Amino acid sequence: MKHILRTIWDSQFLFFLSLVFIGGIYLLVKRPDVKSKSDLIEINGTLKSVDQVLVYFKKIKKTENDSTYHIRLNEFPCFFQVSYKKWDSKSFSKNAKYGDRITFNISKNDLESLFKFNERVRTFSIKSNDKVYLSVDSGLKGFGKGYFEYSVILIPLILLIIIVSYRLKK
Incomplete structure (x- = not known):
């Protein structure tokens, strides 16, 4: 039972991280390219x-x-x-x-x-x-310089890589 709950939690968390990652890409693409x-x-x-x-x-x-x-x-x-x-x-x-x-x-x-x-x-x-x-x-x-958009992309991506690599090693 504990394993099933853990799998459900991981899959929902991974789905959430994926949505945040995609949202970050959307924000970055919609951001106007203005430097001067x-x-x-x-x-x-x-x-x-x-x-x-x-x-x-x-x-x-x-x-x-x-x-x-x-x-x-x-x-x-x-x-x-x-x-x-x-x-x-x-x-x-x-x-x-x-x-x-x-x-x-x-x-x-x-x-x-x-x-x-x-x-x-x-x-x-x-x-x-x-x-x-x-x-x-x-x-x-x-x-600003777009640091918010980059962080919304990088943080979920890093977490996704860590979680997936951890699960694959198991």
Whole structure:
């Protein structure tokens, strides 16, 4: 009985690790290839809506840092995601009005996503009414180097290799 339970546990854990590994690959593939300002393009539009989306579960204390923002423009069916700690979200929420002209910098890789309904497009800068709420430099710094995606791939892969090699030796 103990052997059967161990086999079930191992198979479910291996399945879970495989899903996390595949999810990490998906995140890495969907990540825009942005290293400098030359990889970005400027997009202009008219503000349609701003939604604050909490990214953590209900039990965790929600603060401004726990949020990501989805901004929609009249000209595009996609939504623009902003989730950087360094952007001035309070001032943007206070000053930006529906119908204002908004300027974003997005990855050149995301040009196709602009015209897909409910597709997420990551923004690297926000400017409205001659006020900069997120500078390009801050957006590029906040984007990071992809270490999270690599860790989501490597940790489950290493665990899978260890578990499978251990089971094969037995």
